[in-house]
Amino acid sequence: MNIELKQFKDLGYVDQLHVAVNVSNETKSQFGAEQKIVPIEPGDVFAKDIGLVALKNNVFIGYVAASKPDHDSFFAKVGSLVVPQKFQGSGVGKMLISSVTSKVVEQDFVPFAFCNQKSQSCFAETGYMEALPEELPPEFQSPFGNQPMIYPRMKLCYILKEPLQDAIDLSVESR
Numbered sequence: 001m002n003i004e005l006k007q008f009k010d011l012g013y014v015d016q017l018h019v020a021v022n023v024s025n026e027t028k029s030q031f032g033a034e035q036k037i038v039p040i041e042p043g044d045v046f047a048k049d050i051g052l053v054a055l056k057n058n059v060f061i062g063y064v065a066a067s068k069p070d071h072d073s074f075f076a077k078v079g080s081l082v083v084p085q086k087f088q089g090s091g092v093g094k095m096l097i098s099s100v101t102s103k104v105v106e107q108d109f110v111p112f113a114f115c116n117q118k119s120q121s122c123f124a125e126t127g128y129m130e131a132l133p134e135e136l137p138p139e140f141q142s143p144f145g146n147q148p149m150i151y152p153r154m155k156l157c158y159i160l161k162e163p164l165q166d167a168i169d170l171s172v173e174s175r
Contacts (some may be wrong), residue, residue: 019060
């Protein structure tokens with residue numbers, strides 16, 4: 001599949017408007033307690049800090065965004081994942097999540113997401129893990145109680161724990 005990823009901000013205004021309307025229409029068509037998707041208005045798409053668009057032969061096939069919910073935080077919320085039904089299962093969602101996560105990490109932020117049942121496997125396959133309640137600030141809550149996922153907290157913990165473990169082992173041996 002020949003897919004091109006573009007930054008939303010790099011598209012011309014008419015193309016941005018087209019993408020924003022597509023994203024809005026897709027989220028509104030899937031809205032409901034069963035899907036646990038928050039409808040997105042076209043203006044919300046323009047407000048995201050990072051937006052990536054997947055195109056195949058210049059046809060919209062997916063979108064994902066990231067934004068910093070709080071300017072004093074080191075977290076960035078990845079979400080607004082939209083892949084039209086006919087392109088789901090093709091790897092577009094994973095490609096978008098992986099790419100936007102890389103951009104967030106490059107900016108020294110910790111990505112997190114709230115996943116419904118459909119998106120949770122895409123996030124897990126790109127390195128996200130279920131977050132513990134204390135790993136995200138209380139103001140970061142899902143309106144539907146979706147599963148919080150965080151990237152890559154386990155790796156960061158291992159990096160910090162290994163030297164501490166060695167220090168603990170040395171202090172125990174010296175006694």
